[in-house]
Amino acid sequence: MFRNIKTSIKWYLKGLFSLKLIIPLYFIVLFFDVLFYVHIASLTDPRSRITSLFSIIVTTSLFLNPLILASGIAHVARTKDMTVYELSMISSWLSLALGRLIALLLYITPYLVIQLILLYLSTTASNIIGAEIMLLTIAMLLFYCSLGMLLTISGSRVIAVIGLSMTTLLLPISTWILVSISQLNGITSFDTMTSIMLYLFNPPMAYMFDKVYGVELSASWIQGGSTTVLVSLFLLTLYIYIFTKKQELKI
């Protein structure tokens, strides 16, 4: 089984790190990240630094995450015909499902590391925001990866890529819109269920609202983050179950 998983991962990494794609993508990521870091480093007022940190969260949530995740899912999503071919070659349903997942995680790892370094450098200057925002960023990417993997079962790369792009864009925005409109209407506290939902869709943003912008969330960042991880693990289990047991493949 481990041999099959290893073969499967190696197969999914073929063509995955295509320089034609990676160079422009990482250029965009690094451009924004360096821009933000230079800006934050030039600020002396801790409050201004936090505002800039919020800009990083917004840009990451609404632009960089969809960009990286959609390009990653485009690599591992396959047509049903191609899945039959790969199954026949790799000889294990489970290894194929895990190979795709691990290849996607490997693909986003450099991006995640860059984001974590940026967040670390940006948060060390502040005594309000701590390392927890880094954990919530990891949880967020895990959640959207798990949604992406479920979308790959559709057997269409177009559905998987468009579906994940929409999801990674619209769900984090919904957190922002919900909190902003509520604040405009004088609502500043949210019940446990809504708080958990806000954390699930955009954990770092929900945390910033709670910690910095006076929004009272009934769930703590630990509860929100744990829920996000648990839901992600459930979705990944569901992906593996559907892929290995319920997926219909016709030659």
Added chain:
Amino acid sequence: MKIEARGLYKWFGLTRALVDINLSIESHRVVVMGPNGSGKSTLLSILFGGLSPSKGYLRVNGYEPYRNRERAIKDMTIVFERPYFDVDAKVKDVYTVLRDVGNSDCTEFFWDVVNVKSISTKILPELSSGQKQLVQLMQGLCRESKIKILDEPFSHLDPSMVEKIGKFIVEDSKNEYVITTHIPEEAEWLGEYFVVLKNGSIVWQGRLEDMWRSELYEVYLRGKPPAGLKILFSIGYVAIAKSTEEELIELTKKGLITGYRRSGVRKFYV
């Protein structure tokens, strides 16, 4: 290989793809034939565990592949008719995987004798349909498995490739095969046991020897059919006739027909 099916049905919505399929086969090489849309690919998909039947069961070597998918995919490799690749891997990447999980003699046969190495640096989507089929066949035949499921495996290959790979299959006594094809001569070359499907149902199953008992011949016509020859039906220049070998030798000598052979699976296409 033992294939057993009882009351097997498969529906796709309101469309019936397979209707009351009953099989009890013990054979080294099985050929499934039938016109387009007859249910061949659906039967093969159930065979490797990709689809579950709507009703009934199918067992391969004693187990139901769609209920034990991990075991089934270990036991079987699949080559399908429409060679379609949508990944930017190179041919040599497939070769690298097969060197890990495949039979080395077979892999080297494809690499050197079939000359897949000449396209080693090409990426899969850029291959011609014939080259794609070769890469598929290399995977399907060379990955270690007991049963090779080949859905119209030669449909995009030139005759010299068909000869090389077909010969490889008929000389392979270690593995077992389930093959679909539309070409009767190809079926009779590769097959030991035949299943003929039409509109999702089995119209005939058995061995060539069973078919030959009927005294039917395929007669190759030269212009108009000879008077007196009892022709049942014809497909282009080939007529299925009820006759005797003596009568057909005589007609050939007179130049009224160009040749004849014992009737095989061709007649089921009418």
